[in-house]
Amino acid sequence: MSLEPALMSLTEVAEAIAAKRLSSHEVTRACLHRVAQWQPRLNAFMAIEAEAALKAADEADAALAKGNNRGPLHGVPLAHKDMYYEAGKVVTCGSLIRRDFVATSTSTALQRLNNAGAIRLGSLQMAEFAYGPTGHNAHYGAVHNPWGLDRITGGSSSGSGSAVAARLTFAALGSDTGGSIRMPAHFCGVTGLKTTYGRVSRAGAMPLSQSLDTVGPLARTAEDCALLLGLLAGPDPEDLTASHAPVQDYMAATKAPMKGVKIGVPTAFYVDDLDAEVARILDQTIAVLKKEGAEIIQVELPDQRQLSAACQLLLAVEAAAFHKRWLIERPQDYGPQVLMRLQNGLAVPGVTYLETMRWRGPALAAHVAATSKVDAVLAPVAPMPAPSIAESDVGNSPGAEAVIQRLTRFTRPINYLGLPSLAVPAGFTRAGLPVGMQLIGRSFDEASILRIGAAFQRATDFHRKVPVLA
Template sequence: MTLSAVAEAIAAKEVSSREVTQACLARIERLQPVLNAFISIEPETALAAADAADAALAKGAEPGPLHGVPLAHKDMYYDAGHVVTCGSAIRRDFVASTTSTALQRLKDAGSVRLGSLHMVEFAYGPTGHNVHFGPARNPWNTDHVTGGSSSGSGAAVAARLTYAALGSDTGGSIRMPAHFCGVSGIKTTTGLVSRAGAMPLSQSLDTVGPMARTVEDCARLLALMAGADPLDPTTSTAPVPDYLAEIDGSLRGLTIGVPASFYVDDLDADVARVLEDTIATLKRAGACIVEITLPDQMRLSSASQLVLNAEAAAFHAQWVRERPQDYGAQARARLENGFAVPAVTYLEALRWRGPALAAHLEAVAGVDAWIAPATPTPAPTIAETDVGGSVGAEAMIQRITRFTRPVNYLGLPAVSLPCGFSASGLPIGMQVVGKPFAEALLVRLGCAFQRETDFHDEMPELPA
């Protein structure tokens, strides 16, 4: 079942939360040794919460939108009384005293906690490598990366270990795992969802968003999480649209742009083929496809890296000085690079965001959204992306992140869609990028595309 289907089934008493939770836990027990998607698994507390949900329903309680639905999330969302490692040795024993707003809103809707999901150390990496917890493995081929930093979220949703998961996206950390693992995800507009209680990486770029099998499932989580939060004054105070009203919308009347360059350059042959097939599907479903010319995307990507490097280094400065040995080599090297960014350069990169966004909006004025590959390649192997173990690892990492960073720098929303497979059977996804706070239109577009295709229903073959 999808998240939407299982929530409705539990509310209708067609299946109990205990039965659903037990099924998830049995699958996790079997596949965790294969995939390494979880950092912690909590069967006793999950079953107790499921029993409480069932008892409340039996007594006539009005079910919440996620009543009794078992979920697991990236291990960077503080949950009071629980260890939150942030994928690190430094936080291996950190017990949160507060609960993140995004997570609390899902708990208030009735969800059950299964445990916490694998992530790249301090969310600072795009592959799924983690020297402290081992690499997460792609369910479609365990020799390949999941993508990062929401590595466990991508793997667990793809392998049907959880019905959905929170990720985060600072430089592509929802869209890359969604692409590599064949699931759906929403990178939200900066300021749409509260970041209170979520481990920070870059205060200018961090965003909270959902990952699930379908865009409809992502929309259900987004509808619960979005909106102003007094604990995070950077959240928008504008009314939250009714995202679920858009799930049955049509592509007719929508104009979708395809960039003339950058996002179509140097693509793997399979990715190029899937892009063409996706465009053809959108056309058949009634969308108008036009070519667009975007401003210099490499400059946006570079500015994004400067901001991220400087802000991450500032957050970690004390730990890097006092506990450098507790970082993995890759995370430490990235943080140390951040100390070399001059203050003037950082401030110039921040100051340019407004003019850059204005130029971008002018370039896309004639389209409702635009589409591009999430990365130029299907998932590379774990060995190919092992910094320190492979000569070409850093070049590969730069390549797979080049299509995601500009969107973060501009603060734009994007929906990630599974759109096909490589010749070797690895998933390939596309990102559809909207204007600020246009998530409702992206939900409409994504759901319409998924009514035309079945890539989101495909399952990896895993050990019985």
């Protein structure tokens, strides 16, 4: 356990506050100190609420002194992607259009964390309307990667990935529609959980694509993600797509050993066209999993390129439908890249959209059949480490679109199928950039991928590495 409060994991710091080894005030001040150091370099926060956070921390300490523990996150300071509505707070959604939007209600996800005792540090930067995979934002500037300030964080949960990696917050809610939790986890060296479609309520979270959006955490460890998922998961009368499927004991799952687990490694697509260092880290990850007792089985998956294309099509149409009024009334208030992507969605024929929706069932059935003998599938999150902000800047770099298409190709198929996937830090390039691997699970079986991720993290220390402010 780290002696510096801000460097502890979420689980560790929550236990330390509950046991009164640390006060919420101490922990919150430690986080705010790091925010003051790092924010000018990272641009990870949209709003910093230092005074209110310290006041809430003092109230949490006073409550605990009277024996009133509010829940598993009592007094833990957190910040989240600026797309989760909180009553009375400005929620920009990373946009100019909603720069002054004040929420009148609180999202279910945030409310459940608040009910567990968490306190608010502020809100985190994001791609405009969550529609960008790199971390660029035409209105508020790019978010920077703490492992290389000239490198992207991944998006759209850019501030979440950057802030968790730099130890400015112990965890952060992100959202994953085409990879927006897993890519920041991969590029920033943190753990990110894309949940099963419907596992966590989306009520009060800015919509992008009704058929693909999922809510999930970015945190230091798989254990932290398990703690948060246990608080977030479950049905919600405010969101009829939130499933009534039983909520598993995710924390108990993280204590189980790797022995006996069967992990599939794809024979194609996810192992094709990898940067040499990503390929090396994939091989090393497989070796660790074997050593810890997992059985590695090669699996032949259905054509993932079709799944990726289907995800892109659904996202384009549904995002355009949500934004149609603003596209007509306020096109000048969008960034150029987001405007172009939204306008492209308006051109997709209705028949094509319906055919793509109808194919989801057969596609998922084919995937289930192909992976019936394994508990999870292992794959890189992206075929490359973080590219530079400059080379992935659409409009200023002629090769940017090709870079973006390449870095998102391994995440979109999982969104189309609605499956859960856990991204874990798996190594570093020789230049010191993190690389993540994803564990793709069965529907509503987050417990299995959290079990594997936690066991992998007990055997490695990549998740404990902390970037240094140059």
